[in-house]
Amino acid sequence: MLGFAIRRILMLVPVFLAVSVIIFLMIHMLPGDPIDNLLRIGAGPDQRAALTEKYGLDRPLYEQYLYWIGNVVQGDFGNAIVQRRPVASLIGQALPYSLTLGGLALLVSTVLGVTVGIIAASFKGSWLDQGLMGGVLFGSMLPNFWIGLLLILVFSVSLGWTPVSGARGWESLILPVVTIGLGGTALVARVTRVAMIDAQGRDFVMLLHAKGVHPAVIQLRHVLRHALIPVVTILALRIGWIMGGAVTVEVVFARPGLGSLLIKSLNQHDYPVVQASLLILAMAVLLGTLLGDLLQAAMDPRIRDNLK
Amino acid sequence: MKSLGKLLLGTALAGGMMLPAQAQDVVAVLSQNETGATSYNPVSATLLSVGAWLMYDRLVVKDENLQYVPNLAESWEEAPDGMTWTFKLKPGVTFHNGTPFTAQTVVDWLPLYKGSENEYLFDAIEYAEVVSDTEVKFVMKRPEPNLLYNLSTVYASIPDPAAFTELGEEFGVAEVVGTGPFKLDSFEIGNQTVLLRNDDYAWGPGDATGHPAKIETLTLREIAEASTAFLELKTGGVDMLMNVPTDFVGEVEGSGNLKLLELPGTDLVYMPINVTKPPFDDIKVREGVAFAINRQEIVDAVFGGRGKAADGFLISALPESQIAPEYRMTYDPERANKALDDAGWVKGADGIREKGGEKLKVTLWTQSDSIFRRLSEVVQAQLKAVGLEAEILTFDNAAIRDQYKTGEQQLAVRTYLWDNADILEWFFSGERLYYPNISMLNDPKAEELKAAAMTGAKNSAEREANFRAYHEYINSLYPYAPIYEPVQLMGYNTDRVTLPEPLHAARFNTLGFLQLEVKE
Numbered sequence: 001m002l003g004f005a006i007r008r009i010l011m012l013v014p015v016f017l018a019v020s021v022i023i024f025l026m027i028h029m030l031p032g033d034p035i036d037n038l039l040r041i042g043a044g045p046d047q048r049a050a051l052t053e054k055y056g057l058d059r060p061l062y063e064q065y066l067y068w069i070g071n072v073v074q075g076d077f078g079n080a081i082v083q084r085r086p087v088a089s090l091i092g093q094a095l096p097y098s099l100t101l102g103g104l105a106l107l108v109s110t111v112l113g114v115t116v117g118i119i120a121a122s123f124k125g126s127w128l129d130q131g132l133m134g135g136v137l138f139g140s141m142l143p144n145f146w147i148g149l150l151l152i153l154v155f156s157v158s159l160g161w162t163p164v165s166g167a168r169g170w171e172s173l174i175l176p177v178v179t180i181g182l183g184g185t186a187l188v189a190r191v192t193r194v195a196m197i198d199a200q201g202r203d204f205v206m207l208l209h210a211k212g213v214h215p216a217v218i219q220l221r222h223v224l225r226h227a228l229i230p231v232v233t234i235l236a237l238r239i240g241w242i243m244g245g246a247v248t249v250e251v252v253f254a255r256p257g258l259g260s261l262l263i264k265s266l267n268q269h270d271y272p273v274v275q276a277s278l279l280i281l282a283m284a285v286l287l288g289t290l291l292g293d294l295l296q297a298a299m300d301p302r303i304r305d306n307l308k
Numbered sequence: 309m310k311s312l313g314k315l316l317l318g319t320a321l322a323g324g325m326m327l328p329a330q331a332q333d334v335v336a337v338l339s340q341n342e343t344g345a346t347s348y349n350p351v352s353a354t355l356l357s358v359g360a361w362l363m364y365d366r367l368v369v370k371d372e373n374l375q376y377v378p379n380l381a382e383s384w385e386e387a388p389d390g391m392t393w394t395f396k397l398k399p400g401v402t403f404h405n406g407t408p409f410t411a412q413t414v415v416d417w418l419p420l421y422k423g424s425e426n427e428y429l430f431d432a433i434e435y436a437e438v439v440s441d442t443e444v445k446f447v448m449k450r451p452e453p454n455l456l457y458n459l460s461t462v463y464a465s466i467p468d469p470a471a472f473t474e475l476g477e478e479f480g481v482a483e484v485v486g487t488g489p490f491k492l493d494s495f496e497i498g499n500q501t502v503l504l505r506n507d508d509y510a511w512g513p514g515d516a517t518g519h520p521a522k523i524e525t526l527t528l529r530e531i532a533e534a535s536t537a538f539l540e541l542k543t544g545g546v547d548m549l550m551n552v553p554t555d556f557v558g559e560v561e562g563s564g565n566l567k568l569l570e571l572p573g574t575d576l577v578y579m580p581i582n583v584t585k586p587p588f589d590d591i592k593v594r595e596g597v598a599f600a601i602n603r604q605e606i607v608d609a610v611f612g613g614r615g616k617a618a619d620g621f622l623i624s625a626l627p628e629s630q631i632a633p634e635y636r637m638t639y640d641p642e643r644a645n646k647a648l649d650d651a652g653w654v655k656g657a658d659g660i661r662e663k664g665g666e667k668l669k670v671t672l673w674t675q676s677d678s679i680f681r682r683l684s685e686v687v688q689a690q691l692k693a694v695g696l697e698a699e700i701l702t703f704d705n706a707a708i709r710d711q712y713k714t715g716e717q718q719l720a721v722r723t724y725l726w727d728n729a730d731i732l733e734w735f736f737s738g739e740r741l742y743y744p745n746i747s748m749l750n751d752p753k754a755e756e757l758k759a760a761a762m763t764g765a766k767n768s769a770e771r772e773a774n775f776r777a778y779h780e781y782i783n784s785l786y787p788y789a790p791i792y793e794p795v796q797l798m799g800y801n802t803d804r805v806t807l808p809e810p811l812h813a814a815r816f817n818t819l820g821f822l823q824l825e826v827k828e
């Protein structure tokens with residue numbers, strides 16, 4: 001298992017470098033110049049030239065990339081050009097908000113998704129199965145910002161139960177968590193349902209039924225345990241997507257976080273912050289995938305053996 | 309998202325309100341253009357929110373007529389040759405940490421700008437010297453008639469120089485030591501700033517002198533999404549919006565407990581005309597376009613009658629905007645049609661002008677905000693009425709500046725926010741072609757007048773006259789068409805707060821928050 005883990009981690013290195021190149025090139029190809037956002041009315045061409053040189057933007061692109069990635073691998077994200085703070089400090093302030101939001105959203109989509117999946121599988125083919133799966137599928141098709149606004153209008157404006165926005169107390173987490181959580185529920189529910197139905201057809205389940213074990217015990221203790229392998233993998237994969245999904249939700253709910261920081265920095269062309277934020281979001285996807293693989297391998301020895 | 313929010317809002321039930329803030333606490337939402345500030349360091353920051361106005365004071369401040377009035381300086385005197393300025397300071401002023409504010413403070417403060425982003429503000433000052441505890445003299449390298457303007461900006465806020473040096477990079481983030489009516493309690497970048505009343509504050513400007521603020525706590529929240537900010541105001545989650553976008557003005561007016569406060573604006577909407585791109589390389593075509601815009605119709609149809617029709621390049625509160633009538637650009641369809649006729653463009657059967665078999669078709673660039681798109685459509689229709697067909701091209705807000713740098717634009721609709729006549733140099737200097745000089749104007753006489761206006765004056769009266777001449781000459785070349793002078797609109801909850809009306813200040817900051825009251 002250790003060898004497997006090391007091999008998978010080593011495989012991440014070239015992926016990480018490729019992702020960093022893509023992010024860097026994409027940002028620098030976007031129209032816009034961070035220096036425009038630094039120059040105040042009245043500033044002369046000499047001030048533009050001095051700032052361009054100060055931030056190394058006059059150097060060839062490959063040199064800028066090597067300088068940036070060289071520092072990043074040493075843990076130094078540099079200084080924000082427009083926001084004038086160390087990037088690590090800006091991200092350090094934003095990340096806890098996003099991790100809290102993402103973590104709770106993952107919890108919501110897991111609990112909801114697995115519950116719906118179990119119920120749907122237990123009543124396979126019934127109106128309940130079709131109704132539940134249709135409902136979560138519809139929910140997952142709606143864009144995050146739209147669900148967010150809808151929830152605000154119902155629970156904040158009409159009912160007055162929750163704050164509209166912000167990051168002031170646990171109440172302000174409810175709507176954004178539900179917004180992101182609902183988006184992932186359909187996938188978790190579908191995977192749970194399919195895996196449960198698959199496990200229900202296995203010989204050992206029939207044997208348990210023949211032995212007279214209570215159907216609920218079979219479903220929850222035996223079938224669910226087998227069905228959880230793909231569910232856990234999907235949950236690990238969702239870590240990255242949830243972090244990415246938080247971007248629009250943070251803006252709609254005016255919450256500080258990596259998403260708000262990313263949008264603001266994109267508008268200002270603040271390259272170092274955009275690059276670092278995107279790299280962290282990409283790393284969340286990569287690490288989620290790695291975690292999914294490791295968990296799957298830990299639970300199913302055949303996967304480890306296949307890779308040997 | 310804005311229109312979706314409004315649509316849904318229309319169907320939502322007006323109902324349960326969130327619990328209001330504590331009795332003497334006020335929650336305000338920052339203007340969209342002030343969100344994203346990462347520091348309250350006036351020396352090095354390039355973006356400061358209203359919080360900086362409230363935690364610091366400046367030597368002078370502008371009133372509602374953009375005239376300079378005392379703040380930390382009681383009075384001032386400029387030498388006839390412009391080479392010295394003497395400021396008499398208010399006695400008894402102290403910083404938040406108890407340190408007295410004296411002439412020595414000013415002497416120690418100015419060198420903090422050396423090498424900083426905001427050094428240009430005091431570039432003309434050679435040095436400052438103490439005359440007495442309450443009198444300081446600036447010895448100048450050259451006359452600087454714009455000094456009072458520079459001293460009145462938020463970037464000329466005065467921190468305690470000793471605390472500033474001691475805290476280094478953390479000054480303005482972890483701690484702020486100013487003399488302003490509020491002290492920093494906490495600052496979470498991208499989220500909110502909490503300010504506490506400075507009980508010792510008795511040196512406020514104008515009507516608010518002699519007493520501290522009436523409110524105890526002020527929370528300044530950052531909400532980038534306009535529809536979210538409006539819903540917060542509507543549900544009582546916040547008490548004030550420092551800026552109500554045009555899209556939400558009707559919603560605020562239609563809500564029983566919400567009210568708008570109108571303040572003079574510092575921005576201007578205009579249409580740059582690229583003088584190098586045919587057909588606008590012909591001054592007669594530019595003249596035709598400049599007089600074809602029905603400004604009042606735009607004010608009424610797009611902006612609900614709020615704001616003013618613009619007839620020059622400067623906001624009307626500036627004295628340099630008072631130019632001779634022959635240089636003002638107003639709606640005059642006869643003159644517009646005559647100018648286009650004189651240029652040889654003749655109306656065809658479809659109403660569009662032609663010359664040598666070529667139709668008078670141009671492009672009109674605009675940015676993606678809904679208000680700009682609406683405005684551009686009205687301008688498009690007005691140009692069509694005089695026989696010019698304009699195709700609207702919409703660009704993303706973050707990308708349009710790079711598009712201007714190509715110099716391919718013919719017409720554009722845009723805005724600027726500035727309250728000094730030197731904006732003329734920024735947008736029309738021959739040394740700033742492509743961007744910011746989108747009009748691509750490079751005229752020798754304009755360059756001479758620019759030099760006289762920017763650096764040729766010894767005192768403010770001379771500067772004003774020079775800028776007026778520069779403004780008039782630019783207008784005579786029609787490198788732009790003025791459109792609209794907006795007002796600033798604040799929204800507030802009348803059940804919660806009372807705002808001073810009329811407010812004797814150019815912006816709602818120190819004076820406004822000193823006079824703001826919470827209804828018990």
